[in-house]
Amino acid sequence: MQLRYVAKRCGVFLLIVWLAATLNFFLPRLSGQDPVREKLLQQAQLGGYVQAGIEAMVREYEQRFGLDKPLWSQYLAYLHDMSRLRFNYSISHYPRTVNEIMAEAIPWTVGLLGTTTVLSFTIGTLLGALLAWPRAPRSLRLLMPPLWALHAIPFFLCGLILMYLLAFQLQWLPMFGGYTAGAFPGLTLAFVSDVLQHAVLPALSIILVATGGWALTMRGMMVTTQGEDYVTFAEAKGLKGRTVFLRYCVRNAILPQTTALALALGQILSGAVLVEVIFAYPGIGTVLFHAIRENDHFLIQGIVFSVIVALGVATLLLDVLYPWLDPRITYRRA
């Protein structure tokens, strides 16, 4: 059973990867012309100091994806490249490859998103659980209206407001970037603290908004769970309040919360892209923003494909770990 469940989830993951690659290949070609080719030819005509390189790139592109080839062979060549995560050269930063550019940006995004997602999910879930718990301090309820309002606004708007208040007006924190321009990157204490200071505002704008969302769903689940018979039974048995809270209520209410996390990852990422753009944070989102500005199709496609694959992996992991959290799931028909 377990094996079949995992195999099925892996199958879904492969399907997502294949769909992403297929979309990447066919969508630009739907308009009849190949915008990638056009952009390449345009760049080659423009000339400049990287002329020779661009021409070599055009030649290679024509050889692999040329109009003389039937569509299916172009498609297979593309799938082959994608399966090896080979995304070609960047059109706008020619001698550099898409993979190089992404490799620089990925740690920033993973760091920012990983931390904020874990923090907001944990804090939100705990807060939501306490909000529904009758014995929790009443002062906690005062948090509800601001959480509600915050949860309804997009990450980057929250970011704009924080940036203006904390960085521009009060000047407590740096306004943008991943570290001070000219700072020497390295594992020194000064540099690390510089990086952390720059990360506070982007992280805060995600955490403030997302925590409210998680708290609200968790609170809803807790209200339902507390009405269950097994909770009444546990209380009747005379179990300690803390045991009933953690082992009976939270333990069960957290299950749908985890499913929601798997579903929300894509939306969190979409939101974080804009936060990076607003703060010029050196992650994938900012690279994507510049790639769109410069019409760098290879870079855009590379980023979109890798992000979909990465999120697919994250969802897969959550899915595979889920039966461990909810033992009932393995007995379901896979």
Next chain:
Amino acid sequence: MHSAVGQESALTQPMSGVARLSRLRAGRRYMRHNVSLVVGLLLLLTLALFVGLGHMAVDTSKSRALSAPVLRPPSLQYPFGTDRQGRDLLATMVAGTPLTLRIGFMAGFLGVGMGTILGFVSAYYRGKIDTLIRSIVDIGLTVPGLLVLIIIAISLKKSLTVNQMALVVASLAWLNPTRTIRAQVLSLRERGYVEVARLSGMSGPEIIVKELIPNLLPYLAATLVNAVSSAILASIGLEVLGLGPVDAPTLGMTLYWVNYNAALINGWWWWWLAPLVIILIVFLGLFFLTVGLDEIANPRLRRAG
């Protein structure tokens, strides 16, 4: 992210400031209970008034670049100030707010329309078609929507118009409605009155139109508002990234120019304050409206799926 996280009823906790607002117009008892609905409607009404009165009082052609002196802070002549390209920001907001809302409503209606059809077909007929639709939706929802929209947008011709923008956003806007409506229909179809209709010889489509849809209406309304809100969020996202309609003064495009010109760092606060406040009102209004409608849809359940 509006959809992934559920909403709560306003009944269960005190909202002092908001409650006071509603008490003023507590003609009906219901309204007093459904604070969220009142707040949501009030916020959106304010916006509608602003746009309506604005169109009468302000010359919206001033929303074009080079029609006003550049970078004036708010004054009597230009109450919202002007931007670096010489747009009167008041005129820009008056002209742009309905455009942004239009994108949201067009995409939202298309999305909910498609989602309703697919959700009904999926839940009512079950079987293979249900498996297929459910799988597509499940896969589609895990993918970061904005990135797929980016690929779609760059694959089209150079710059999008406002209507094309709505279509692009609508291309993914049906996923969430399909999922929520399917779940709702699944629970409805087991109810007694559907069983009675079936036993009395009604056909499938007839049951859907005569029995299910009327009972789902408030729920559909909540889903619609949610979809509109997500669509606006997606369109603003595309616009801030520079994929929006370049010559349209939508709220997202204004924010794009704000970011492009680094208005925040340069201290031109009036440039971003107006679109920011309006976008806040849009999202808060739509959010409270969903919560309110949700409460009408399921007064007992305190959650939306």
